[in-house]
Amino acid sequence: MRKKAVIFDMDGLMFDTETLGYQAQGELAEEMDLPIAFDFDYYLKQVGRSDKDVMPELASDFGDAELAERFLKRMKERQTGIASEKGLPIKKGLYDLLAFLKEEGVICVVASSSRRKEVSFYLELADISQYFRYQVCGDEVSFAKPNPEIFLSAWKPLGIPKEDCLILEDSLNGIRAAYDAGIEVIMVPDLIVPDDEAKAKTIAILPDLHAVMDWLKEK
Structure with a gap:
């Protein structure tokens, strides 16, 4: 494969944390008697964004x-x-993809809108921290996705041309950020259905991470 580094989003891409978040929001909205209805559409507006945003x-x-x-x-x-x-x-396909990238000598990095506390927790819970050289988290950048800052911050320390890097994302905000960063991005949809903008700004839309591995093997 021709890519030297892959930047991973986390929520909705590696883990189904979006479903967990929706469940947690619904439970708390009822417990705290909040003044608005937390339906699925309301939750979708938060997907791919940082707490600060x-x-x-x-x-x-x-x-x-x-x-x-x-x-x-x-x-x-x-x-x-x-x-x-x-x-x-x-x-x-997450474990298979990470093992494949390790065998190929491809550097893996996380760029997540979540806080470092949550990123570290989930990576350790899944026992995959060792696959990633470093992480850039939502509480460590000034601007949230769709601003490209987080991806530029993840790419710069690699010291490689942008064309040697690939971003994996599930959200439209993440795709916009990757596109504006000038780095190729593949969408692996989770809660967000790909629209015309997503199709125009990605190099591929694939059903899961196993399909991403197969796609990379062909390159």
């Missing part, structure tokens, strides 16, 4: 910034609690 909207919707901050903190705790208790849903 989402917080102003939650504060506006709740009419209470302190309540929004408390809710988001408890949601993350509930989400990781569900993963610890019931197991972390691993996306199809």
Whole structure:
């Protein structure tokens, strides 16, 4: 394969944490008697975004910034609690893809909108931390996806041309960020159905990470 490095998103790409987040939000919305309806469409608006990016909207919707901050903190705790208790849903093909990339000598990096605390927790829970040279997390950059900062921050230390790098994403915000960073991106859809923009800004849309491995083997 011709790529020398692969940058992985995390939520919705490596793990089905989006479903865990939706479950956690629904439970807490009821427990905390929140003033808005947390339906699936509302949750989708948060996918691929950092806590810092989402917080102003939650504060506006709740009419209470302190309540929004408390809710988001408890949601993350509930989400990781569900993963610890019931197991972390691993996306199809993740382990095979990581093993293949290691054998090929390809550098793997994580660029996630989640905070480092959550990124470290999930990577360790899945026992895959050793596959990644480093991680760039949502609480370590100034601007959230779709701003390209997080991907540029993940790419720059590699010291390789952008054309030797590949990004794997599941969200439209992530695809926009990758595209604006000038790095090729493959979409592996999770909750977001690929639209015309996604098709135009990706080099491939594949059903799972095993298909990504097969695609790379052909290059």
